[in-house]
Amino acid sequence: MTTELTVTSGRGAEPRPPRREDNDDITPAKVNWRHRLTHLDVKVSPYLYIAPFFIVFGLVGLFPLLYTAYLSLFDWEMGADEQPFVGLDNYTTLLADSQFWNAMVNTLSIFVLSSGPQVVVAVLLAALLNTALRGRTAWRMGVLLPYVASLVALTIIFANLFGPQYGMVNNILEFVGIDRIDWQAERWWSHVAIATMVNWRWTGYNALIVLAAMQAIPRDVYEAAWVDGASKMRQFFSITLPLLRPTMIFVVVTSTIGGLQIFTEPKLFAPAGSNNGGSQNQYQTVVLYMYQSGFEGFDLGYASAIAWVLFLVIIGIAGVNFLITRRLASTGGS
Amino acid sequence: MRYRRAGLAKALACTAVVALAATACGSGGSTTTSDGKTVLTIATFNEFGYEELFKEYEAANPNVKIEQRKTGQGAPHHQNLFTKLTAGSGLADIEGIEEGYLAKVMAQSSKFEDLKKIGPSDVREDRWLQWKVDAVTTKDGKLIGYGTDIGPLAMCYRKDLLEAANMPSDAEGVKALFENWDSYFAAGDQYVKATGKAWFDSASQVFNPMHNQEKVGYFDADDKLAIETNNDKKLFEQVVKAVEGGQSAKLVAWSDEWKRGFKESAFATKVCPSWMLGGIRENSGPEHKGKWAVSASFPGGGGNWGGSYLAVPTQGKNKEEAAKLAAWLTAPEQQIKAFKAKGTFPSQTQALISPELLNQTDEYFGGEKVGLLFAEQANKVPAAQYKGPEDGAIQENVIAPALQSVEQGTSGADAWNTVVEGAKKAAK
Numbered sequence: 001m002t003t004e005l006t007v008t009s010g011r012g013a014e015p016r017p018p019r020r021e022d023n024d025d026i027t028p029a030k031v032n033w034r035h036r037l038t039h040l041d042v043k044v045s046p047y048l049y050i051a052p053f054f055i056v057f058g059l060v061g062l063f064p065l066l067y068t069a070y071l072s073l074f075d076w077e078m079g080a081d082e083q084p085f086v087g088l089d090n091y092t093t094l095l096a097d098s099q100f101w102n103a104m105v106n107t108l109s110i111f112v113l114s115s116g117p118q119v120v121v122a123v124l125l126a127a128l129l130n131t132a133l134r135g136r137t138a139w140r141m142g143v144l145l146p147y148v149a150s151l152v153a154l155t156i157i158f159a160n161l162f163g164p165q166y167g168m169v170n171n172i173l174e175f176v177g178i179d180r181i182d183w184q185a186e187r188w189w190s191h192v193a194i195a196t197m198v199n200w201r202w203t204g205y206n207a208l209i210v211l212a213a214m215q216a217i218p219r220d221v222y223e224a225a226w227v228d229g230a231s232k233m234r235q236f237f238s239i240t241l242p243l244l245r246p247t248m249i250f251v252v253v254t255s256t257i258g259g260l261q262i263f264t265e266p267k268l269f270a271p272a273g274s275n276n277g278g279s280q281n282q283y284q285t286v287v288l289y290m291y292q293s294g295f296e297g298f299d300l301g302y303a304s305a306i307a308w309v310l311f312l313v314i315i316g317i318a319g320v321n322f323l324i325t326r327r328l329a330s331t332g333g334s
Numbered sequence: 335m336r337y338r339r340a341g342l343a344k345a346l347a348c349t350a351v352v353a354l355a356a357t358a359c360g361s362g363g364s365t366t367t368s369d370g371k372t373v374l375t376i377a378t379f380n381e382f383g384y385e386e387l388f389k390e391y392e393a394a395n396p397n398v399k400i401e402q403r404k405t406g407q408g409a410p411h412h413q414n415l416f417t418k419l420t421a422g423s424g425l426a427d428i429e430g431i432e433e434g435y436l437a438k439v440m441a442q443s444s445k446f447e448d449l450k451k452i453g454p455s456d457v458r459e460d461r462w463l464q465w466k467v468d469a470v471t472t473k474d475g476k477l478i479g480y481g482t483d484i485g486p487l488a489m490c491y492r493k494d495l496l497e498a499a500n501m502p503s504d505a506e507g508v509k510a511l512f513e514n515w516d517s518y519f520a521a522g523d524q525y526v527k528a529t530g531k532a533w534f535d536s537a538s539q540v541f542n543p544m545h546n547q548e549k550v551g552y553f554d555a556d557d558k559l560a561i562e563t564n565n566d567k568k569l570f571e572q573v574v575k576a577v578e579g580g581q582s583a584k585l586v587a588w589s590d591e592w593k594r595g596f597k598e599s600a601f602a603t604k605v606c607p608s609w610m611l612g613g614i615r616e617n618s619g620p621e622h623k624g625k626w627a628v629s630a631s632f633p634g635g636g637g638n639w640g641g642s643y644l645a646v647p648t649q650g651k652n653k654e655e656a657a658k659l660a661a662w663l664t665a666p667e668q669q670i671k672a673f674k675a676k677g678t679f680p681s682q683t684q685a686l687i688s689p690e691l692l693n694q695t696d697e698y699f700g701g702e703k704v705g706l707l708f709a710e711q712a713n714k715v716p717a718a719q720y721k722g723p724e725d726g727a728i729q730e731n732v733i734a735p736a737l738q739s740v741e742q743g744t745s746g747a748d749a750w751n752t753v754v755e756g757a758k759k760a761a762k
Contacts, residue, residue, distance in 0.1 A: 279744075
């Protein structure tokens with residue numbers, strides 16, 4: 001059933017530099033010198049080429065990361081006369097802070113509400129786009145439009161649509177005879193509203209990635225299935241989906257990282273730009289709480305601690321995803 | 335193609351260099367121009383109405399060159415202010431400070447010059463309303479800012495809506511309704527009963543002026559949290575009762591829905607500082623012209639909401655020159671010009687009796703003499719309430735959300751517990 005793509009990889013796969021056999025006219029000293037130079041070139045150059053990335057990463061990625069860890073050990077209040085060292089106090093306060101755990105639950109809830117439907121719809125959308133539609137390119141570009149539009153503009157429009165009193169969604173609900181929903185007040189519904197914004201923006205993007213993977217599936221596999229008498233349905237579930245697994249994992253991992261850092265949507269969903277995430281922090285996410293602590297409360301030490309705990313949580317979840325990927329990759333291939 | 339790309343790259347590189355140079359100039363320290371003039375920088379937000387005044391000052395003082403750093407909104411301006419106060423450099427010679435951030439600035443008063451010492455000796459405290467000066471005077475008697483404008487409170491109401499509810503709607507008639515908070519809420523009950531519609535826009539918009547009229551705010555003079563011992567619980571319960579009686583339109587102030595609420599006639603009264611008139615006009619639209627009125631009768635007397643100061647940070651280079659400019663800008667004559675340019679209501683006693691101010695009328699509000707009305711309101715403002723450094727945080731992140739939760743159905747008792755808990759956390 002499966003087609004094996006043989007890729008030569010690992011040691012010995014790279015082409016070796018050609019060797020010169022006729023060294024007779026060159027003195028040993030020269031050989032040594034040239035040899036060393038070539039040796040150095042082969043050994044060092046690759047690192048030199050890749051160095052700019054690591055230098056920039058070190059400046060804007062690693063340094064802030066480490067400095068944040070350093071800050072998180074201090075009671076670092078902006079504007080205070082002194083910033084005393086407090087050890088792990090910020091972390092112990094944080095772990096006992098009910099507002100933080102509330103924000104964590106909100107983040108996970110919004111993440112599940114957005115990533116779940118998103119992946120399912122993206123795959124279905126990709127399957128549709130993969131059929132012989134008229135004006136295929138236009139459709140394919142079309143699903144990407146929400147991603148191209150400005151996130152802030154989109155969020156402001158959605159926040160208006162979900163307005164509790166004059167929002168269009170509630171007007172429609174009322175028209176159809178369903179009770180109005182207070183999108184701001186009720187925790188669950190506020191999460192649904194925010195997840196809708198995330199889904200609107202990212203579903204098309206993910207659909208295109210899945211579509212690319214679908215098109216990479218060799219046609220002869222389908223032909224063979226067709227000859228064996230498999231229906232379109234059967235082909236989708238037995239060929240398309242299993243072969244999409246690695247791509248799906250990629251989609252899930254990227255949306256995990258993005259979903260756990262969600263900030264703009266809840267920030268702008270609040271009616272007047274408040275950082276509280278609702279009257280009782282119904283939809284305050286971890287990053288929003290971090291922002292509030294750091295840039296509204298000016299408590300940078302505490303905000304740094306939040307950043308680090310979130311970092312560890314993301315690493316943890318990404319790690320779990322990695323393990324799942326490995327399992328699926330090894331079972332999916334056979 | 336190649337050629338054009340190279341050109342583009344060059345242009346980009348130059349822009350980057352210029353940007354870097356500009357940043358260097360901005361935070362560096364070129365305090366004189368090439369022809370030997372003293373450069374004074376002044377950082378403001380929104381509209382202070384000073385543009386023409388700068389030209390006037392430069393003409394009168396040929397050795398001074400003024401550079402204005404103008405930020406559109408208050409929040410980023412003050413974030414920049416606090417960041418650079420900490421950094422110890424990068425601030426303008428004169429910094430604008432809004433009343434809502436004043437408590438946080440007062441907590442760092444050592445980073446500002448005492449204007450009593452470095453300011454011109456002819457500037458005396460009686461230039462301003464007493465409460466305006468008191469709010470910017472530290473416990474040890476330092477004056478760290480010159481007052482610019484204020485926001486005296488009045489009550490705005492919809493004449494047509496009150497009439498429809500068979501309630502008095504003329505200036506004399508509403509006096510009794512707006513005499514104190516009890517009568518205000520009683521009138522609200524009457525209005526809700528008659529129309530089934532809301533009386534005011536949002537609970538926290540009503541609670542804040544009530545709280546500000548009290549002698550003791552969220553903190554006592556020793557910066558100890560006073561929320562459990564002052565009158566706030568009583569006021570909170572009063573507002574909660576009004577909300578439960580259907581008096582609140584449940585619109586979060588400044589939100590899009592709140593703005594829409596004006597057009598939809600969602601509420602009949604609105605606490606309005608002098609600068610709110612423009613917002614009411616804009617949000618309600620021309621179709622409601624002449625329906626709004628403003629009353630000099632404000633429940634519980636008077637109050638103030640908003641207004642700014644000019645302060646001189648110690649990190650500046652030309653501090654005495656800066657103080658001189660700030661003193662000139664906040665003199666009554668100049669502040670009247672700013673009022674005419676951008677409508678900032680002056681805080682200077684002499685400006686408040688100027689005929690130009692007193693004769694100002696507003697057609698949208700039925701031709702009311704709003705200049706005179708708000709000048710009178712400014713004199714009714716009670717003594718400045720002491721504000722602790724976390725006052726703003728408690729108001730924005732503790733009280734306002736708790737009252738909103740009441741509007742969303744939480745019980746008053748639960749909401750009050752949240753308030754006490756939240757205030758303790760904020761005060762830590």
